[in-house]
Amino acid sequence: MLLRLLPLLLLALAACDPCTGVGTCDTAQVRYQGFLSRSIGFPKGPAEGVAVRFVRTGGVKLESDTLDTRSDSTGRFFLESKAREEGQVTGDLWVYPPNPVPPIRVPVRMATSRAPGEVLQLGEVGVPYPYFGYEIKLFYGANRQPATGVEAHFQRTGGLAITPDSFTVVSDAGGTLFLRPRASTYGEVTGDLTIYPPPPFKEIRLPNFTMKTFTTDRADSVISIQLGASLPYSIIFVWSNTGRGAEGVEVEFVRTGGIPVSPAHFVTKSDRFGTVHIDPAPLLSGEVVGDLIVRPPAPGKGYTVHDFRLSTVEGAPSYRLLGYWSIDVEGAK
Numbered sequence: 001m002l003l004r005l006l007p008l009l010l011l012a013l014a015a016c017d018p019c020t021g022v023g024t025c026d027t028a029q030v031r032y033q034g035f036l037s038r039s040i041g042f043p044k045g046p047a048e049g050v051a052v053r054f055v056r057t058g059g060v061k062l063e064s065d066t067l068d069t070r071s072d073s074t075g076r077f078f079l080e081s082k083a084r085e086e087g088q089v090t091g092d093l094w095v096y097p098p099n100p101v102p103p104i105r106v107p108v109r110m111a112t113s114r115a116p117g118e119v120l121q122l123g124e125v126g127v128p129y130p131y132f133g134y135e136i137k138l139f140y141g142a143n144r145q146p147a148t149g150v151e152a153h154f155q156r157t158g159g160l161a162i163t164p165d166s167f168t169v170v171s172d173a174g175g176t177l178f179l180r181p182r183a184s185t186y187g188e189v190t191g192d193l194t195i196y197p198p199p200p201f202k203e204i205r206l207p208n209f210t211m212k213t214f215t216t217d218r219a220d221s222v223i224s225i226q227l228g229a230s231l232p233y234s235i236i237f238v239w240s241n242t243g244r245g246a247e248g249v250e251v252e253f254v255r256t257g258g259i260p261v262s263p264a265h266f267v268t269k270s271d272r273f274g275t276v277h278i279d280p281a282p283l284l285s286g287e288v289v290g291d292l293i294v295r296p297p298a299p300g301k302g303y304t305v306h307d308f309r310l311s312t313v314e315g316a317p318s319y320r321l322l323g324y325w326s327i328d329v330e331g332a333k
Contacts, residue, residue, distance in 0.1 A: 028083040028112040030062065032122045036071045036095065039126030040214070046075025047127040049184055051096040054079050060112060061091035079122070083112045091120070098185045101128045130186045130213040132162075134179040134221050138171050139194070141281045146175025150227070152195045153311040154179060160187040160213070179211060188212040195315070197227045204315035229285040229312035231261070234319040235303040237274040237296070240326045245274025249327065253278060257289040259312070276312065277319060287311045299330040 036047040048071055056065035063082040071077045083089065088111050095104040106125055111119065111165035128314070150171040156162055164179040171177050183189070193209040204225065211221075226232065237246040248269055253262040261280035270276040282288065292305040 011138045028060075028081065028086045028114055030081055030089060030110045030112055030120075031118060032110055032120050034077055034079075034093075035116045035124045036077065036127050037124055038129040038131065040128050040131065046073070047071060048073050048075060049076075049096075049129055050098075050129075052077045052079075052089050052097070053094045054108070055094065056089055056091040058091070058246050059109075060085050060087040060088060065091075070286060078119070079110075086112045086114075088112070095123070095125055095127060098130055100186065108311045111240040130179050130183045132183070132189075132211050133214055134211050135223070136171075136195075137222060137224045138175040138177065138197075139224070139226055141226040143231045144281060145273045146164065146173070147171055147197060148173055148175055148225050150175070150177070150195060150197050152177050152182075152193060154191050154193050154209070156189055156191040157208070158191075159210070159223045162186065162189050166191075168317065172191050176244040184214055195225070201227050206274060218289045223318070225315055229282045229314060231282055231310050231312055232281050232290065232323050233278045233310055235270075235276050235278065236324050237294075237327050238324050239278065239300070240251035240328045245272065245301065246270060246272060246274045246296055246327045248297045249274070249276065249300070251276050251278070252293040252295070253280065253290050254293070254309075255280075255288060255290040256307075257287040258309070259284040259288050261288050278322070279319070282312045285312045285314075294325075294327075296327045300327040301330055 001061050017206065036052070038044055038047050050071045052069050052071065056062055058234040059307060061084040067079050067081055069077045069079060088109055090107070093106040093108045095106065097104065104125065104127065108122060111120070136152070138150050139145060139291055140147055148171055151168060152171070153166070153168045155166040160183050162183050164181060168180060169177050169179065181189070188210055190210045193206040195204040197203070209266050237249045238244060239246050250269050252267045253265065254259055260283045262283060263280055268276055278292070280288070288310050290308050293302070293306040294304070295302045
C-alpha cells in the first residue's frame, strides 16, 4: 500500500516546489520589447534602424548593466539580459535619432521574470525622424481652379538616398501633389520633377528640384504652379528715404491692349514687406499691355506707368520679381 502511495506523495511534494511545472525554473531575467514611431511629419509609422541603449541605474544587478539594440523594420526593439536575482531594475533608456537630433532619455523600470519566452512591454517612444513635407499646388491659370488628377513623377539624381528612389503621385481634389519619400538620415535630395497636365497643356519639367528634410515638426513647404500660360509677377515697393518696405501701396492695373486677361482691371495693395502681386489670369499666351497706377499712403508721391507690358510664362513655380520700386516722400530733398 505504501509503495502505491509513494508516487502520489512525490507528486504532492513536487507541486509545492517553486521550480516544478512548465517554464518556472529558468534563471531570472529581463525580457522587454518597445516600439519606436515617427513623432513628426508624414508619413506616420515605425522609426526603423534607430539605435537604443539601456543603462542600469539601480535595482537588481544584471549580467550586463548596458544593453544595446536597434529598432527593426516594424519599429520594435528588444532588451534582454540575465539578472543576478529576482526583483526590479531601474535605468535610462536612450534613443538615438539620426543627427542632428539629440538623444532622447526615457527613465524606465523593468521587472524580472522566470517564464521562458515571456516578453513584457515597454511601450512606445516617439522619435523625431527625417521626413520630407513638400506640397505642390496645381491650378489652372484661366479660371484659378485646382488641377485635380494630374500626374507627376520624381526621379532622384543625387544627394540623400530616399525610398523609393523614384515615385509617381497624382494631385488630389484640391490640386495638391504630396512629395513625401522616406529617408533614414537628414539632408537634401535632388531630382527631376516632371508634371503631366492633360492636353492641351504642356508638360512641366523642373530639373534639379531639391527637397530638404525637416528636423522639427513644422508646416509643409508649399509651392504653387499654374498650368498653362501665367503672369506670375511681383513688385516690392520701398520708401526712398529709408529703404524699408512700403506697406499699403495701392496699385491699380488697367488693361489697354495685348492678350485678354482676367480680370482686365483690378486693384491690389502691398503687404507689410512692400510686396504686391501683378498676376491676372491670361486667356491666351503672349503679352498684355496696360496702365499701372501707383497710389502710396501719405506722405508718398503717386505716379502712373503707361504702356506697362508683361509676357506670359509656362508652368512658373514661383513669382518673378520685377524689381524694387522706390516711393518718393513729399517734402523730402
